Amino acid sequence: MGTRALVMAAYLLLPLPLAAQETDNENPAGKVVYDRWCAGCHGTDGRGEGPGALTMLPRPRDFTRALYQVRTTGSGELPTDDDIMHVINVGMPGTAMPGWEDLLSSQEREDLVTYLKSMSRFFNSSPPPAQLEFSNAPRVSDDRIAEGAEIYEQVECSKCHGRSGRADGPSAPTQKDDSDLPIYPANLTQNWRFNGGGTVEDIYRVLRTGLDGTPMPTFSDLIDAGVITDDQLWNLAHYVRSLSPEESPRIREVITAANVGDGEGGLPTSPTDERWETVDKFYIPLVGQIVVKPRWFNPRVQNLWVQALHDSADVAMLVSWSDPSRSPNEEWAPFAQQIVEAMGPKDEGSTWAPGAPDQLVVQFPLTLPTGMERPYFLQGDARRPAYLWSWRSDHDRAVEMVARGLGTGQEQPASSQQVSAEAAWADGEWRVLFRRSLATPDSTSDLQMPRATVVPVAFQAWDGNNGEAGNQAAVSTWYFLALEEPVPVTVLITPLAAFLLTAVLGLVVVTRAQRREKEIPGRN
């Protein structure tokens, strides 16, 4: 709001100079906006080579080629003005491109559309693009989703996106974009990160138009050739939509670990135990580690799901996340190498080498903080160390560490290792189950977790097949793990008793009042 107010104020103050700029061919109005807000990534000449571009994959658009991913026009066609405006307004989820609707006035954004088009000769030499005709979305049903699932296999979406939709298809390791740089297929289980939008209408549109500049082709030809009908393409869109949750996940700061007590066989001992399906899942978004060199601008693990339980003696924490491959994997090694090269090994000092594993760190403070102060979020510092559970896919085990800064973790001696981990990778997903007793014998190097307490917790994740190693990881901020106590029976009974007592007393009062009314003659 503040920014918009500033922009408005600027307009009120400067109506004449702006009007003058619109008619100035040398310095069109859109150029002023572009140079200020867009050139940092897309470059002053529009070729997608601005100073920020090297930290981005996929790279910013090259406007001189007029290749736009999000369109309502056919593959290879130019976008309409509304298409360009749409992306300026809402941005490209899952990429570095933000939405500008709240920052720039509608006049500025219109000027920008005109200016972007002036950067490519294709807009001058080609006739205005024709918008494809899109039908309306039919109402979703189980039958439609089931048919969509069949079409998903029939037209081989799984080749790239994988059978589970987690971008783990057999063709995924060789995907490249129009800049010849490696690119991932979309993870279809996370529609809030689809760069063309996550609604069923968005999905249908992308199926019709493709995403130009990426390996995603148009599927409109299937309808024209009678391979499937338009209605069936909608069913495919409904199926893809159904792979993601109905609502985008909410971030909750407190991960609760329910107390399972002694019943139901105690804590689950396997990451694939069915009982996890009924345990509350907490969504933890991650970002690239960009504080300590070498920094990492291209994290593969974008988010984790955390579930936790305890039984007063042990805590069990299941962490699951999408990862299209189990690192290390020879098939992915060239891909990882290309990622490392694209992200700049010389200035950042990548420590990645073939054979790098997937890793997960669950981070706690070494000692429970008494106030609000927690260790530095990147594995603590000398004053406030961090206590880590560090799991690696190549060793397939977790170890306890104490760290005083990112990457300084020292493995505790084997004799004092208390944490265990069991991992399972399937269909593009890791599930790692950590387990430790709440109290341990070495109270100086292990965090003790007293019952009914709240413990700060944070996460770091590495995908070795994405060129990640050392400090180049995805990281989270601090969250809390709350070890819940079983609810005593009295807690359940007291409100019920209070309710009943209130009801009985209320009845008595009402009955008495009614009696009194009857006893008073003359009242109607």
Next chain:
Amino acid sequence: MLEISGNKGLVAFASLFALTAGCGGGEAGSGAAGGDQAAAGVVVEHPVDAATAGSVSGTVAFSGDVPTPAAIDMSDEPSCQEETGGTAVSESVLVGSEGGLANVFVYVKEGLDSSLEFPTGDPVVLDQKGCTYLPHVVGLSMGQQLTVRNSDEVLHNINATPTENRGFNRSQPQVGMEFETSFPTPEVMIPIRCDVHGWMDAYVGVTPHPYHAVSDANGVFAMDRLPPGDYLLEAWHELYGTTTQSVTVEQGGTTSVTFEFNEAMAGQPVPMGPVLVVDHTTGTMHRTIPRL
């Protein structure tokens, strides 16, 4: 396993095909002089009198150690594995038994009267069979129809990434699917790839005239019906880049020409774009611009 047909054979094949495919005005070619010819049904006579013309007969020779083509693992696609007999190899360098280099695109780069207007020529087919593009290198005149067909029972996408023309990325998940397209602007070369099968690539050269050819399995190519005169021919190879030769064509004569490629030429910039070069020491990026 693979038959690299010369340009003539290709055109002959394409003509046969055109009888069944009909004439679909190339969508990507709309607005082009050549594309309009087909769409409008205008018949342009060949402007060169065959009686006064000459021809070029050439060879592309490869010297040095012949690299062994890398084997392609098609085990993820059993039907393609079967089609190719499990012996598919990379087509990036194919040298014949007598030292000829296949899949070299040769065309007249300079010397032709630019006012001549040529017929667009018969449609050319780019087939996908055994998870391989047939042919691997295609020559087209601007506006000439290219029919892209899938003869495999698996999904292919056809991702064309030109810089002078508009690209496209279309899918063909079913055997027998085909579409027509054309390129209105000269461009040497346009890469085409299948993202489903990382080994599948093809290259299309588009020239403003019909004087282009692709060397066959023995490195042999030919160009007919050239007006007498001096020309600069360029030969393009996907790994070894380009080299040129000057030739003089005489009335009724056949001029012989030999292009030489060798191992040391690998790694040179191949004109095709855009090639994005990242210089991490200076933190800059630049592209090599393809030139025709």
